[in-house]
Amino acid sequence: MTLQSTTTESSWWRGAVIYQIYPRSFADSNHDGIGDINGITEKLDYISDLGVDGIWLSPFFTSPMKDFGYDISDYRDVDPMFGTLSDLDNLISKAHALNLKVMIDQVISHTSDQHPWFIESRKDTINDKADWYVWAEPQADGTPPNNWLSVFGGSAWTWEPARKQFYLHNFLNSQPDLNFHNPAVVSQLLDDMRFWLERGVDGFRLDTANFYFHDSELRNNPPRPKNLAAGGDMSNDVNLYSMQSHIYDKSRPENIGFLKQLRSLMNEYDGRTTVGEIGDDHSLKLMAEYTSGGDKLHMAYTFDLLAHDSGAEYLESVIDSTESMIGDGWPCWAMSNHDVMRVATRWADGENQQHLIKLLHAILFSLRGSVCLYQGEELGLPEADIPFEQLQDPYGITFWPEFKGRDGCRTPMPWNSTDNHAGFSQNTPWLPIPSEHMDLTVEQQSAHEDSVLNHCKALLSWRQRSPTLVKGEIERLEAPEGILAFHRHLDEHRVTLVFNLSNQTKLIGEELLHKWGLDDYSASLPIHAFDGAWLEHDGDNNWVNFSQLT
Known part of the structure; x- marks a missing residue:
């Protein structure tokens, strides 16, 4: 089935507010404890009523779910856990009827190790997909090809006995990196993205958009300078990853050429857009580089407002740095997402939490650029404290208890306090719903004029009425x-x-x-x-x- 986008203005994305949905945790329509596409469709009226311009769906593709959908084994299908392609078509149709754009994640820097491409590639060095991933010989002493590290801990290289070579993975070893130096890989990925454009999606959020290319010479990364604080991505200070300057394993100059190819594809379709995720020590500089000139990404976001730093002085520095570099590029801002601690705990913890959350919303909706609003932020949800025995995130399991992973920001949406499991599902959810969220449900906040939810909706309405704030x-x-x-x-x-x-x-x-x-x-x-x-x-x-x- 082919659906056409209802886009009428090609620059709708400039200043738009995009509501991020983490499908596993939004709404469960079949009551198996895991959110799904039909659950999202049932809640589109709620999203429309917020006053946002569109939605961004985190991955729903076929996947073994070792990284909860960010390890894709089929770029052109919906995982049965979430529904079917027909369900997604219905979601797109209803969203467009409500004048909501639909953006979907594209996780193309790597695949699952269960993707057919990798299953073939790992067999030997002469198959049709032999050069579709990043393979390298061991050093003479049997150690990995270089010192590159994984964001999720340990070496970024894993030995494959069948090929007698190492393969690269910037994240889990079940997420092998694709070889973007191979034109056949790039051509295939662009074709897979065209598949979704033909189905009517209005744009793509590009996961790890600066990770696509690696240094073809596989040079070692140098140590991080002592005066450069760790940050700029989703690494943490208990992970050795933050001890390197990642100048050879990501953010390579060849990335620009691919982004231009992608923009050419997007330009074939009216009103489609891209937003890239950039994690790097110099992320604002990259954001400017990747969004300038009108021939690469439409917009990008960094981790600068997803960091632990806060306060007026820090926000001033982010604004000043962005404006000094951005030129004709376009930023996209977020204060929370599925990878970081919720801002209510990270920046607003304490007795004045609700007042400060309202103020942070006001700041976010007032900045120059577009906005990504993560599900539950309109409720002011704090980070959930998940006990170790209920953790799902492999990142958190590895570094517990110094780093508890990302489960605390991924707990199910609390819709009401009367139904089982806060109205999310009739069965036990995949992650527990914390007791403190039961006093912050959509139903309860909708009934109180001064709630964070109603304040957020009023701010969004004010922004929509002000072209000055939008553009x-x-x-x-x-x-x-x-x-x-x-x-x-x-x-x-x-x-x-x-x-x-x-x-x-x-x-x-x-x-x-x-x-x-x-x-x-x-x-x-x-x-x-x-x-x-x-x-x-x-x-x-x-x-x-x-x-x-x-």
């Missing part, structure tokens, strides 16, 4: 400590936004207000703790407090 430029402003302030402007229209990330009321003096161009004010402006204000320069010049929005 305008950004100019950061000098501000007191603990205050983040910037202008957004489009043509003659300007919005001034002020956010107080401190626990004290801050006074914006008359002199600073005038320096910001607010000459109509002859008195200081108080901004309460964990609160904010904006001023739209449209002739009325009325300050509006975020807490009054709902």
